[in-house]
Amino acid sequence: MLSASVHLAGVADAPTVPSATVLTVDRPAAAPLVGASVPGPAPVRDGRAVPELDGCRGVEATTFSAEACLDQLTRASSAGVERFAATLDADGDDAAALVAAVGEQVPPEDAAAWWSDLGDDRRTVLAHAVPGVVGNLEGVPYSVRDTANRQFLRDATTAVAGRIGSDAEQPEDPRRLAMLEQVRATLDGATHDVPFAGTADRHLVALDTVLPGRAAVTVGDLDTADDVSVLVPGMLFTVSDQLVDWTNTAGALHDEQATWATLLGRSGPGPVPTVAVVAWMGYQTPDLTNFYDLGLAQRGAAHLEGALEGLDAARADDEPRVSVMAHSYGSTTATIALSSGRVAVDSLVLLGSPGSVVPDAGDLAVRGTDVYAAAGSFDPVAGSGFFGADPATAAFGAVVLHMGGGSDTVTGRALAGALGHNDYFRAGTESMRSLALIGLGHGVLVDGRAGDPGRDGPEAPVLTVVRPQDVYFRD
Structure with missing residues (x-):
């Protein structure tokens, strides 16, 4: 059942975190900077x-x-x-x-x-x-x-x-090199031949090379975009194994948003809004050995808060509209960040969530209470309530998105359903349409059921025994 949290790739080896580094350790002098003069003696x-x-x-x-x-x-x-x-x-x-x-x-x-x-x-x-x-x-x-x-x-x-191959080789060097090569593959556009990988330029806006690694790749220009969406992954996501896929996902959402921005912008004044989507892998996600508590989510929330504060600071004179779209364990991480009192966003979407640390959408720092939740019919994680309140119950107060597919009410195109735990970001689904519109501030165009805060929701099942039929009623 827990394998539902694996996104395309398999289970990664449990990462080994190296001990902290102190900058006072003596090291051999590095080679001179390329193009720079050799530093002279210290004064x-x-x-x-x-x-x-x-x-x-x-x-x-x-x-x-x-x-x-x-x-x-x-x-x-x-x-x-x-x-x-x-x-x-x-x-x-x-x-x-x-x-x-x-x-x-x-x-x-x-x-x-x-x-x-x-x-x-x-x-x-x-x-x-x-x-x-x-x-x-x-x-x-x-x-x-x-x-x-x-x-x-x-x-x-x-x-x-x-x-590698020398006397100086360290035990983790092969894994570390593989991780760095995945970052390079993500940036080099080697995945642009993959359908729905996105066509916009990619930018490496964060990189921690210490295993298990952290990174953030933006599809679109984060310095100028009118609408910014930050994608937060769930368990079993690592830079080594999922950065390429997660950035392709960001690319697909970017193109969907750009298409809708053009379509909707034709009927209004002013230029067509520009968009950027951040494939944010800025925290160590859990694996099958450490998913059962909130330790990594709490540390991840601190990193997410820092990234959102950084965006606010870098764009202080030209604030974009900011949405956080968080999947699985990442949705719990997002609720910690947005209930901290340090940051706020314009929209929040919780996808396949194992639970929110606060019981009500009103407890989250989302401007205008623009909070959404999604729970596919065959998603065994959504509705588990493993880490707190189920965002997809009426009592939580979020808009519960329709995931079953159908005909687009604006364009008439056919939309596929998003029913499983890893379907929410799949191109061509009703879910991706909804995410694109929410990121542009057009949540009114999505199909969903409004929340009813204060209403008692059904008792949440336990994650280890939840069956698909237990959550089928959501669609």
């Missing part, structure tokens, strides 16, 4: 070398100051930045640790202001010298992050591949 004062970026080291120390680190990144000489970069491991552990430490102390709006105040020359130096930091700092423009993360990916791939 000397009273016979001693002056550490220009000592504030960016020792990220696990209680005395670490992210503001001091950013200030030194602003003021240090270009050679000093390059010397600092040469002390970081090229495969990304140090960059991940530094980004996490800065993110814990500096909110995205402050990071956005910091980046905005930098001169063009300094931005170029930092993006080239420490791409793993610039590419993953929430608040930095996404075009900058994409360029930096692509370099970060190249550097990490070269470093890991270069160790």
